[in-house]
Amino acid sequence: MLLxxxxxxKAYSQFSLSCSLKVxxxxxxxLIGQNGAGKSTVFKSILDLVYPDSGKISVLGKDHRDITVKDKEEIGVVLAGSGFSGYLTVRQIIPVLRSLYRNFDEKEFTERCKKFRLPTDQKIKEFSTGMRAKLNLxxxxxxxARLLLLDEPTAGLDVVARDSMLGILREFMETEGRGILISSHISSDLESLCDDLYMIDNGKIVLHEETDVLLDSYGLLKVSETDYRKLDKRYLLRVKKEPFGYSCLTNEKKYYLENYPEAAIEKGSVDEVITMMTKGEAI
Incomplete structure (x- = not known):
């Protein structure tokens, strides 16, 4: 287990975190959820940037408080809003990375910077948002690194820049024994990249599912009030009142397709699950 x-x-005056997850x-x-749901607090807790009140965190098979400097070299981190000083150039940060990481591959880093058109002698503050994001990754x-911790690494990027970064992550995962914990607001990124998804809302994990299962088995039923009263509700996760009647989230789409062929049933998506799990009512 990597993580x-x-x-x-972790309790604050107006927010509390209660989280269990595995990588x-x-x-x-x-890790998906709305702004303020607790995603960044999870990452900061893992990295000892905030100190949990209770619970256990294991990183690379060790208690996170026992992680050594050598162990930290096996972790790659990108946090939202963080990065290198804008007054440095890529050429100037290479010695910094070389001194921080014994296994830093300068040749690979330089070649990838060239591939992604990151100028080595231009100040980072002059980079676009996408260029800075690629450099951090x-x-x-x-x-x-064996474990990547990525908090909103694609935030603010256009489609082309996001696709380039997802390509980097897919290449990273081609080596055995590696893993990634990633948060993102871009559902298409998660649907195409992630093996499983945790959803956090108001500091609590409200859903954990394999991505393939979510996309295949989850669905959104849209029914009138009359049909809703007749509906078998055993397999409904959330219900939301709508002008036409009700929207209903289920993790047994096949059951309703077979037993309610007249009902409008849409394929589930990450966006719809987030909306229904946060705004819908439990049955």
């Missing part, structure tokens, strides 16, 4: 959080609790070797795990993957 495990067991009942991690296994060979898996890309997504390349720095995280070019030192032999």
């Amino acid at each position: 495990e959080l067991e009942n991690v609790q 296994e070797e060979g898996c890309v795990t997504g 390349l720095a995280a993957v070019c030192h032999g």
Whole structure:
């Protein structure tokens, strides 16, 4: 197990975190939720940037408080809003990375910077948002890391830049024994990249599902009030009142397709699950 959080609790005056999740070797795990749901607090707890009140965090098979400097070299991190000083150039940060990581692959890093058209002698503050994001990610993957912790790495990027970054992550996962925990607001990124998804809402994990299962088995029923009263509700997760009647989230789409052929049933998506799990009512 590369990463495990067991009942991690952190209380603030107007917010509290209660989280359990796992990242296994060979898996890309997504953490989804609205702004303020607690995603960044999870990452900061893992990295000891905030100190949980209780619970257990294991990183690379060790208690996170026992992680050594050598162990940290096996972790690559990209946090929202963080990065290198804008007054440095790529050429100037190479010695910094070389001194931080014994396994820093300068050749690979330089070649990838060239591939993604990152100028080595231009100040980073002059880079576009996409260029800075690519630089941060390349720095995280070019030192032999086994675990990547990526908090909103594609935020603010256009489609082309996001696709380039997802390509980097797919290449990273081609080596056995690696894993990624990634948060993102872009559902298409998660649907195409992640093996499983955790959804966090108001500091609590409200859903954990394999991505393939979510896309295949989850669905959104749209029924009138009359049909809703007749509906078998055993397999409904959330219900939301609509002008036409009700929207109903289910994880047994096949059951309703077979038993209610007249009902309008849409294929589930990450966006719809987020909306229904946060705004819908439990049955």
